[in-house]
Amino acid sequence: MILIVASLCVQILCAIHVIRSSRNQIWLLFIMLFSLLGCFAYLMLEVLPQHWNNRHVRTARAQVVGKVDPERAVRDAQRNLDLAETAANYIALGDAQAIRHRYADAESAYRKALAMGPGGDWGTQVKMAGVLFERGESAEALRLLDAAPELGMGSERDRRALLRARILADLGRAAEARLLFEDVIERIAGEEARCHYVAFLLQQGDRYRARSILEEVERRAKRMDLTQRAAQADMYRWAGEQLAELRKV
Known part of the structure; x- marks a missing residue:
């Protein structure tokens, strides 16, 4: 029945x-x-x-593959590098290692790619700035980021601005970081920038502004389907937990 x-x-x-x-x-x-x-x-x-072929479905599939076989991307990149030792394959290996949070290995791969290239590979240099920041070498990361040429309007420029804001925050340049965060969260797609800004605001003790941003994240998340949220489930879980704590206060 x-x-x-x-x-x-x-x-x-x-x-x-x-x-x-x-x-x-x-x-x-x-x-x-x-x-x-x-x-x-x-x-x-x-x-x-x-x-x-929907972008959100592809992202969710990649997340599932990453959980089931987290080393797959690293293995594939290493296999391609064994077949052909090129700058592009070193960059792919660096990307795969960075996703696995192996920032020392990612830095090594990026440095080899830069050494093999003709020069002027600012995209890889910005990636290396990101892994240096994650390793706690924020001063060197900012130097590399400052050396990269300015970009026109676009998502890549916004991603660089987000990285710069996080580096400035780590270096204790809070006023500069806050101005940059406020600017970039209005343009960059997704909620990652807002969550990084909230983490900074909580460190600064600004609970009021942190709560207002998290409530905006919550409103946006409610308009997404499960597939879209699943791509960054940990981030949304963190945001929900932080918002719940702020509401208690």
């Missing part, structure tokens, strides 16, 4: 999806005639192919 009820519920949900998404009405016939088999065919042949 329970299986029959569950089957009917699945059929109804799939039928509603067909109607609301304006799919070919022939799917209603398949769903009603073949029950769960028809629902499975609808999901596999009609729904999943459309969403498989």
Whole structure:
């Protein structure tokens, strides 16, 4: 009995999806005639192919792969490097190591890539500034970042600005860091910049501003689906915990 009820519920949900998404009405016939088999065919042949290349789905898939086999990216990068010792392959290895928080290994790979290149690879130099910051070498990271040429408006410029704000905060230049954080959170996509700013504000003791930003993060998160939030689940969990503590106060 329970299986029959569950089957009917699945059929109804799939039928509603067909109607609301304006799919070919022939799917209603398949769903009603073949029950769960028809629902499975609808999901596999009609729904999943459309969403498989969605950016959020790709990100979620990458997260799952990263949890199941966290060393896969490192292995793939090392395998490519064994086949061809190029600057691009060293950069890929550095990226993979940085994601695994092995910043010393990432720095080594980036330095080899820079040594092999013709010079002027500012993108890799900025990446190395990021891993130096993570290793606690903020002064050297800022020097590298300052040496990189200015960029026009765009996401890369905003990512550099976020890194600079975090470095300035680490160097104790709080006033400069705050101005830069306030500027960049208005432009950069996603909530990572806001969460980094909140961490800085909490260190500075500004609970009021931290709470207002976290409430904005919460409002935005409620408008996302589970796939979108899953890509940065740890960050949203941290934000929720911090907001709960601030509301207690």
